[in-house]
Amino acid sequence: MKKVKVKSHATVANLVCGFDILGMALNDPYDLMEVKLLERPEVIIHNKDGFGLPEEPEKNVAGVVFLSVMGKMNNGIGFEVEMHKQIKPGSGLGSSAASAAGAAAAADHLLGNIFPKEDLVRFAMNGEKLASGVKHADNITPCIYGGVSLIRSIFPLDIISLPAPDLFVTVIHPQIEVKTSDARQILKKQVLLKDAIRQWGNIAGLVTGFLKNDLDLIGRSLEDVLIEPVRSILIPGFDEVKAKCKEAGVLGGGISGSGPSVFMLSRDRHTASEAEKAMKDVYDRIGIGYHTYITTINKTGVEITGE
Amino acid sequence: MKKVKVKSHATVANLVCGFDILGMALNDPYDLMEVKLLERPEVIIHNKDGFGLPEEPEKNVAGVVFLSVMGKMNNGIGFEVEMHKQIKPGSGLGSSAASAAGAAAAADHLLGNIFPKEDLVRFAMNGEKLASGVKHADNITPCIYGGVSLIRSIFPLDIISLPAPDLFVTVIHPQIEVKTSDARQILKKQVLLKDAIRQWGNIAGLVTGFLKNDLDLIGRSLEDVLIEPVRSILIPGFDEVKAKCKEAGVLGGGISGSGPSVFMLSRDRHTASEAEKAMKDVYDRIGIGYHTYITTINKTGVEITGE
Numbered sequence: 257m258k259k260v261k262v263k264s265h266a267t268v269a270n271l272v273c274g275f276d277i278l279g280m281a282l283n284d285p286y287d288l289m290e291v292k293l294l295e296r297p298e299v300i301i302h303n304k305d306g307f308g309l310p311e312e313p314e315k316n317v318a319g320v321v322f323l324s325v326m327g328k329m330n331n332g333i334g335f336e337v338e339m340h341k342q343i344k345p346g347s348g349l350g351s352s353a354a355s356a357a358g359a360a361a362a363a364d365h366l367l368g369n370i371f372p373k374e375d376l377v378r379f380a381m382n383g384e385k386l387a388s389g390v391k392h393a394d395n396i397t398p399c400i401y402g403g404v405s406l407i408r409s410i411f412p413l414d415i416i417s418l419p420a421p422d423l424f425v426t427v428i429h430p431q432i433e434v435k436t437s438d439a440r441q442i443l444k445k446q447v448l449l450k451d452a453i454r455q456w457g458n459i460a461g462l463v464t465g466f467l468k469n470d471l472d473l474i475g476r477s478l479e480d481v482l483i484e485p486v487r488s489i490l491i492p493g494f495d496e497v498k499a500k501c502k503e504a505g506v507l508g509g510g511i512s513g514s515g516p517s518v519f520m521l522s523r524d525r526h527t528a529s530e531a532e533k534a535m536k537d538v539y540d541r542i543g544i545g546y547h548t549y550i551t552t553i554n555k556t557g558v559e560i561t562g563e
Numbered sequence: 564m565k566k567v568k569v570k571s572h573a574t575v576a577n578l579v580c581g582f583d584i585l586g587m588a589l590n591d592p593y594d595l596m597e598v599k600l601l602e603r604p605e606v607i608i609h610n611k612d613g614f615g616l617p618e619e620p621e622k623n624v625a626g627v628v629f630l631s632v633m634g635k636m637n638n639g640i641g642f643e644v645e646m647h648k649q650i651k652p653g654s655g656l657g658s659s660a661a662s663a664a665g666a667a668a669a670a671d672h673l674l675g676n677i678f679p680k681e682d683l684v685r686f687a688m689n690g691e692k693l694a695s696g697v698k699h700a701d702n703i704t705p706c707i708y709g710g711v712s713l714i715r716s717i718f719p720l721d722i723i724s725l726p727a728p729d730l731f732v733t734v735i736h737p738q739i740e741v742k743t744s745d746a747r748q749i750l751k752k753q754v755l756l757k758d759a760i761r762q763w764g765n766i767a768g769l770v771t772g773f774l775k776n777d778l779d780l781i782g783r784s785l786e787d788v789l790i791e792p793v794r795s796i797l798i799p800g801f802d803e804v805k806a807k808c809k810e811a812g813v814l815g816g817g818i819s820g821s822g823p824s825v826f827m828l829s830r831d832r833h834t835a836s837e838a839e840k841a842m843k844d845v846y847d848r849i850g851i852g853y854h855t856y857i858t859t860i861n862k863t864g865v866e867i868t869g870e
Contacts, residue, residue: 277764408768409761414783416771445756449789452759454716457584459763460770461715464723467774476721482756 259292260365261562264358265554266343267350268425269394269513271404272478273458279350279394280404281554282425287341287354288561289318291362294334297326305341317352317383318359324382325363335363344547346436347429348517353395356383361400361558374413376400388436395513402557404466418466420553421474423507424528428497428535429517431545434490439514443486451481471507471523478508478521491516493538500534525550566599567672568869571665572861573650574657575732576701576820578711579785580765586657586701587711588861589732592649594661595868596625598669601641604633612648624659624690625666631689632670642670651854653743654736655824660702663690668707668865681720683707695743702820709864711773725773727860728781730814731835735804735842736824738852741797746821749793758788778814778830785815785828798823800845807841832857 265286271278294300299313299322313319322335337359343351360376371379380396393413397405403420407413461477464470488494488511501509501520505527509520518535522528528550539546572593578585601607606620606629620626629642644666650658667683667690678686687703700720704712710727714720768784771777795801795818808816808827812834816827825842829835835857846853 274763274767276760277767406764406767406771408764408780408784414764414768416768416780418771443756446753447756447759449750449752449754452754452762452789453583455759456581456763456766457713457715457721460581460584460713460766461721461723463767463770464713464725464774467771473715473723477715482759 257292258366259290259563260362260560262289262291262358262362263287263559263561264289264354264361265399265558267353267395267398268519269350270483270511271462272480272484272508272510273455273462275483276392276394277407277459278404278462279398280420281398281402281557282349282427282549282551283554284549284551285342285349287339287343287358289340289358289362290338291359291366292336293366294336295332296334297332298334299323300336302338304338307341307345309339309345315386317355317387320386321356321359321379321383322363324379325360329367337362344429346433348434348511348513348515349427349429350395350399350513352383352387353380353399356380357396357399357558359383361560365560373400374415377413377415388440390440400557402555403553406463418463419469420555421466421469421471423471423553424522424525425551425553426501426506426520426522426528426531426535427512427517427549427551428532428539429547430491430493430539432492432516434514434516436514439487439490442490443483447482454481474521475507478510480510484510487511487515491518492544493542494518497535497538500538501531504530504534506531564599565673566597566870567669567867569596569598569665569669570594570866570868571596571661571668572706572865574660574702574705575826576657577790577818578769579787579791579815579817580762580769582790583699583701584714584766585711585769586705587727588705588709588864589656589734589856589858590861591856591858592656594650594665595647596665596669597645598666598673599643600673601643602639603641604639605641606630607643609645611645614648614652616646616652624662624694627693628663628666628686628690629670631686632667636674644669651736653740655741655818655820655822656734656736657702657706657820659691659694660687660706663687664703664706664865666690668867672867680707681722684720684722695747697747707864709862710860713770725770726776727862728773728776728778730778730860731829731832732858732860733808733813733827733829733835733838733842734819734824734856734858735839735846736854737798737800737846739799739823741822743821746794746797749797750790751793754789761788781828782814785817787817791817794818794822798825799851800849801825804842804845807845808838811837811841813838
């Protein structure tokens with residue numbers, strides 16, 4: 257029986273100013289999945305982690321991705337998967353995207369690598385639709401491609417891989433719940449044109465910073481005048497974490513995806529550690545539990561780690 | 564008596580999706596100025612063109628730039644200038660920026676090249692303030708630097724030069740008046756977040772296209788869902804010009820600055836000529852006079868052509 261093991265990485269969507277269009281893959285944390293090809297049109301899910309996610313295929317992010325691949329193939333195949341998730345659902349680190357992208361990549365590998373990466377994004381977007389109600393691609397794309405991804409447009413899908421800088425990433429996941437759907441709901445449907453102009457200046461600066469490997473420019477451009485001021489209200493301690501991390505010398509950072517995780521980019525491991533200390537101090541004082549990660553930008557995308 | 568001749572180029576602000584943050588310099592048309600350094604704090608302006616612009620320094624775009632340089636120097640110097648403008652005021656081709664940038668560059672040259680280019684932009688912005696009521700820099704910056712400019716932020720000023728592609732530019736200036744201040748007034752102060760997201764996807768795509776010299780990506784990204792739908796109402800024939808030029812094979816294009824000029828980018832001179840024909844056809848039929856230019860992107864910025 258054909259089977260495959262995949263490693264599917266956490267991702268940071270938005271990258272501060274690039275709401276819905278930018279995302280970046282991290283080396284830690286990551287999910288592991290073991291997928292078998294079945295010769296009958298069925299999806300079987302075994303959750304081997306403690307997150308209590310649904311195992312009915314139609315209600316499971318990986319499940320709906322397998323179903324959409326099966327729908328496309330229409331040749332009587334199916335999939336059985338063991339999920340070993342390590343990216344906590346609701347962390348803002350692309351947990352559902354890791355399941356969706358991992359499922360798409362595993363299915364493709366089992367079928368003989370017949371789909372271009374763009375199609376894997378399309379399959380995986382069905383999983384995101386289930387998880388958040390929206391077919392967004394800013395976690396899935398970097399999860400599949402690795403590095404930093406620009407999604408210029410979703411309909412039609414237009415993906416551009418940007419060079420990823422050799423930066424260190426400090427992440428703190430405070431143990432509070434922020435639902436993606438809530439984080440989307442509280443956004444204003446209208447924004448001031450002058451704020452939008454400031455935002456797209458920063459986006460253009462950030463993208464240029466990645467393409468020129470200009471770390472100062474990346475730092476100056478990591479400013480979000482539209483989304484962060486609204487969403488950060490849902491994250492206790494956010495302003496202080498950011499201020500303290502800046503003092504510690506980080507280039508910049510902000511909310512990871514829709515939160516509650518917060519990430520900071522640093523030029524070196526020492527600064528990344530100082531940022532971690534600053535983050536921990538804030539949440540220790542507030543009295544909220546947390547997980548932290550010091551990691552780097554993943555450049556491979558979802559990995560096939562065994563057959 | 565020290566004197567200098569400068570050549571100051573037309574510019575296309577906004578570049579379709581990059582409202583207020585992107586601009587590009589053209590080789591045609593351009594202004595010529597002859598500037599003398601005076602040993603008394605006075606500004607004397609002689610208009611040698613037929614545009615009837617004011618000659619009182621405080622009411623003249625170049626005049627206020629000279630005054631701001633004099634204010635900075637505070638050493639009893641002055642300037643006498645002969646203006647030979649060829650960029651028609653109100654064309655949307657950066658006529659006031661050419662005067663302002665030319666004045667700043669000429670003054671700096673006469674003073675021994677003491678200011679960095681960024682300071683020339685700051686001086687010249689005073690001229691734009693006089694012309695349009697707003698200190699915008701998306702014409703001045705490419706006029707001074709040449710090529711394609713990204714103005715990430717105006718306060719503080721953050722200018723990034725982007726690589727300019729070897730494209731042909733077709734411009735039509737229909738002989739109607741669109742005041743920059745009017746074109747700014749009709750814009751909505753608020754925009755839909757979803758439209759802003761589409762816009763910044765395109766801006767990120769366009770900037771990436773310039774940096775990677777990816778002409779297809781430049782073409783796909785030349786879409787403006789926010790400003791063009793509003794401003795194009797002021798330009799008769801706009802939609803048809805655009806449609807016909809696309810049929811002729813241009814990469815894309817739109818309103819130059821606040822209009823009424825319209826520009827189109829093409830890979831080769833033949834397509835640029837076909838676009839010119841299509842533009843002329845539309846305005847011949849509507850019965851509006853015009854000037855057209857087929858040119859390329861200027862990469863030098865304002866030029867010192869004689870002493």
